[in-house]
Amino acid sequence: MDMKLEVIVVPVSDVDRAKLFYLDRMGFRLDADFRVRAGYRVVQVTPPGSECSIIFGDGLTPTAPGTYLGLHLIVTDIEAARRELTDRGVEVSGPFRDITGAFHHPGTAERVPGLHPDRASYGSFASFQDPDGNQWFLQEVTQRAPGR
Structure with missing residues (x-):
């Protein structure tokens, strides 16, 4: 059975600041930005040429920002x-x-x-x-x- 790593959740403190960094500075592709409700937002971006994306947002992980x-x-x-x-x-x-x-x-x-x-x-x-x-x-x- 194949198993493919497709998403890594990265902890951030400011979703909009992270989105600007990964899109504008890093050149990642925006795949999704779901503002589900207050306190729960999911942003998915993918590096050029990668099959694995990263997700960051609000209410996604208890991991402290900056610890990866x-x-x-x-x-x-x-x-x-x-x-x-x-x-x-x-x-x-x-x-x-x-x-x-x-x-x-x-x-x-x-x-x-x-x-x-x-x-x-x-x-x-x-x-x-x-x-x-x-x-x-x-x-x-x-x-x-x-x-x-």
Whole structure:
């Protein structure tokens, strides 16, 4: 049986501010904005080329805004993606890799500035935050690992 991750609920404090960020700054597509009733609103947006969307709104999750650390957007050219987001007004870190070369540590721990020396898939990252402080990573993948 196939199982596909299709939606992630991201906690935000101000729905309209988050909507502007994800649409105008990030270039995500608006899929839905349902104002069901006072205190219950559902906004769904999707990154360009993604099959997985994010939902944020009012009355959706007890999770505190700004507590998501480690959401990933996969890109084929991290430098181009970083430039595009920076041009849109998003503050993106410079490219980095983790000292272990395996993934990355939380926050900014054990970062080595610069791209992976061989520009290996899965090895280069950049990070940014949404207006609430939810942390996102860009991860460069130019060739998928077998089976992915």
